[in-house]
Amino acid sequence: MFSDLELDLFLKALYETVYMSFIATIFVCFFGLLLGIFLYLTSENGMLKNKYAYLSLSFFTSLGRSIPFLILIVLLIPFTRLILGTILGPSAALPALIIGATPFYGRIVELSLHEKGKELVETGLSFGANTFNIVLKILIPESLPSLIRGLTVTTITIISYTSIAGAIGAGGLGNLAYLYGYARNKIEITIIATFLIVILIIFVQLIGDITSKKLSKK
Amino acid sequence: MKKIVNILILVIVSLTLTGCKESNGYKVGASPIPHKEILEHVQPILKEQGFEFDIIEFTDYVLPNASLDSEDIIANFFQHTPYLNNQIDEYGYDLINAGGVHVEPIGLYSKDYSSIDSLPNDLEIIISNSPTDRPRLLKLLDDAGILEIKETTTNEDIIKSSLGSISELFNSNKTVTFIEVDTPMLYTNYVNKSGDAVLINGNYALDNGLNPLEDALVIEGSASEYVNIIVCRKADENNEFVKALVSVLQSVEVQQWIADNYGGAVVPAA
Structure with missing residues (x-):
């Protein structure tokens, strides 16, 4: 049905999307967890309750979540150029993907920790554990299934963000569907590229579901 | 009195709703x-x-x-x-x-090179990702002597070609590679010295204060x-x-x- 050339086109785009999403997810997992923990700790019910710290963290989180992704890419151009030496291609999309998705995951982490927080913390305190140990050894392990589910949602959000990164020559499946499908009126390319995105997202969701299920059975 | 208020509200609501339409x-x-x-x-x-x-x-x-x-x-x-x-x-x-x-x-702009002749042999050009601009861009590069579009190449070939295989459509003694970005990003790439040269569409050059006549290495003629x-x-x-x-x-x-x-x-x- 397709020449080798078009197969190459899809493989390259698939690789670009997976590359961007995968690397971004790793960073977002780390920074988002950190952000979420601080949001939780400084909040009303947290152990390091601090109104001002919470409000300013919360403000920047909301700010990060409200900037349209394409504008975020543009705003970050000087920063991207500084740390990567280029403003083009899949790698150049990473800073915007990470900074765009971290606040999203941060909020999910905050919510997850609040879910089981109060009881667990009281138990921990009664054993004489300090804040650091309570977070690391009680809160995170106990909330892990919910944190994984949140990460799944975040990864899927990142995958949809990558479509927009086509603006800076990052390629990817969304860009292929739009530029080589829609803009060139080649409907079959749009359909196949979109289908690949659907498969990718179902795959991510499946892995997320299985992992969180296994963890919650323990 | 209540009736009048109701009628007023009705009028205001219907005015607001129809107000969305522009003048006729x-x-x-x-x-x-x-x-x-x-x-x-x-x-x-x-x-x-x-x-x-x-x-x-x-x-x-x-x-x-x-x-x-x-x-x-x-x-x-x-x-x-x-x-x-x-x-x-x-x-x-x-x-x-x-x-x-x-x-x-459309003009070819570069922060790194001041003339067509000084462009490197391994040439990376940033172009608009608009499909229909493509034949026009190649034509300009052809006119500038950077490449020569093959006689058998049609505009359709140029439009449908992927970036990986586009070099099969022309001859050149340079190795020319293209990178596609959104049209508004062309100027940003020029300013940030991405690639060796950037083909910027006339209106975007204008928007950003470039003067195609003075700043471009080469521009299209008015008989375009x-x-x-x-x-x-x-x-x-x-x-x-x-x-x-x-x-x-x-x-x-x-x-x-x-x-x-x-x-x-x-x-x-x-």
Whole structure:
């Protein structure tokens, strides 16, 4: 049905999307967890309750979540150029993907920790554990299934963000569907590229579901 | 008293709802610069002739023709003939060229190299990702002597080709690679010295304060086939407003205004 050339086109785009999403997810997992923990700790019910710290963290989180992704890419151009030496291609999309998705995951982490927080913390305190140990050894392990589910949602959000990164020559499946499908009126390319995105997202969701299920059975 | 209040509320609500509609004059679709500016310039002139119209701004290149086809607007002003023909082929629109107005020359810009001759042999050029710009960009590079489009290559080949295989369509003694970005990002790439050279569309060069005549290594000539035209439906070929609009845009005064206002970066073509 397709020449080798078009197969190459899809493989390259698939690789670009997976590359961007995968690397971004790793960073977002780390920074988002950190952000979420601080949001939780400084909040009303947290152990390091601090109104001002919470409000300013919360403000920047909301700010990060409200900037349209394409504008975020543009705003970050000087920063991207500084740390990567280029403003083009899949790698150049990473800073915007990470900074765009971290606040999203941060909020999910905050919510997850609040879910089981109060009881667990009281138990921990009664054993004489300090804040650091309570977070690391009680809160995170106990909330892990919910944190994984949140990460799944975040990864899927990142995958949809990558479509927009086509603006800076990052390629990817969304860009292929739009530029080589829609803009060139080649409907079959749009359909196949979109289908690949659907498969990718179902795959991510499946892995997320299985992992969180296994963890919650323990 | 209560009745009056109710009626008032009803009136206000229905006014607000219908208020979303623009005045009942004609609607013309246009790209922001310079098309919309040129149309704004002729708005008062046409008003004197008894024609009022609203300008609907489009930042995308597919919707203006779709809106024209669906009779949401009476005419549009953003494209050149090759693009119109391509759209007619692809979508089967019954649209025609009502008259040419100006050319926006695309230019090759570089912060690193000051002339065509000094460009490196391993040449990376950043281009717009708009498919229909492609043949035009290659033609400019061909005219500049950077590459030579093969005789067997059609515009269709150039448009449909992927970036990985586009080099099969031309000969060159340089290794030319292209990177595609959104059209508004072209200038950003030029400023940030991405790639060796950037092909910037005339309106974006203007928007960002570049003077194509002075800043570009090479630009398209004014005899380019890429004259920006007014397009309308075939059925409106003899519509009085469309005729008046085209004749005002092609008038000596307006053509002179275009030349003066854009300092040669937008070339009058009527």
